[in-house]
Amino acid sequence: MHELSICQSLIRQVETLAKQHRARAIARVTVQIGPLSGVAPELLEQAFYAARAGTLAEAARLTTLHAPVRVRCEQCGAESAAAIQHLTCARCGGWRTQLISGNEMQLVSVELVGGDHAPSKQEETAYV
């Protein structure tokens, strides 16, 4: 239940990017959320519409891309789909696996209105 905190951080990130590119506004924010990130996409969306008020993103839409839960088995090497409570290998049943997809919590892209396409050199270093 921490989606509002995450959204406030997200809004600050996209506002920084928009200012670097001298954009007038942000039209769309695209994020990727995996089921094992701990973030509920529907709560993130509600929180986004609350957090965007009064910012360059106040008319922005949020697009959420999903990510499948997949694991790679350390024993047999197979890659397989998994469930969030059962991250075991679908081929050999072993539990020693590495998660290769499913915990994503990423800003994928930002669609800006107006401005230039490259950040100003002076401001580029401010955003790491």
Added chain:
Amino acid sequence: MCNTCGCAVTPAGRGLIYRPIETETHVLSTLNHLLAENNTQAAHNRAHFGAHGVLAVNLMSSPGAGKTALLEATIEALRDQMRLAVIEGDLETENDAERIRARGVPAVQITTGAACHLDAHMVHRALHQIDLAGIDIVFIENVGNLVCPAGFDLGQHRNVVLLSVTEGDDKPAKYPVMFRAADLVLLTKTDLLPHLDDFDPAQAERRLRQLANPAPLWPLSSKKMTGLEPWLDWLRGHARKASAPAHSGVEFSAALNHA
């Protein structure tokens, strides 16, 4: 309903209605973590602990699983061996910090108000109130919650998750994000096990393995001071690693899995 996650936002309160953008737009691609700000601060905190050779342990559990009781027992057991400090996270009250201070250990209380987790910035502010010189281990007692704290790197070296035997042994399956992040799971209040017929430690361990987590799972009772030795050895070993010079090749990384 809380003030944090957006669950109180109704459809009528979703702010401004979407207005079509009339002018041309362009798309910037990024691959930034949504919590990049927090993670940068966490890395700074970790470097700060590292510079002082201090082990930082993030304690997480549901409310009432016995985090503060574990700290009290640990303080007594390590009294003549190590110097400890504690950062306490709670929504309200200074009670837990007072319990720690009563044992002669410095404690800083963070009251989060409505926030359901600690973040790296809160821990950074708390660190300004702690003199790390001579300290071996800093415990960060997170807000009692098995959901939100798992998402926020604080700059700790290791995550320890407590599961009390008065909870269900299926908790790892119900809270996979939290239990996947655990470097160590402690089964607490095991002195009560004889009175409970529905908690099977072996089942709790199976659930943990199904999350592909190889973390040890050790039973103990803080109240009876039993089963503490593996935990204390674990602390001594990790504190030794944390205090080793940086060039010795011992390296601590972030405990959480960041995409």
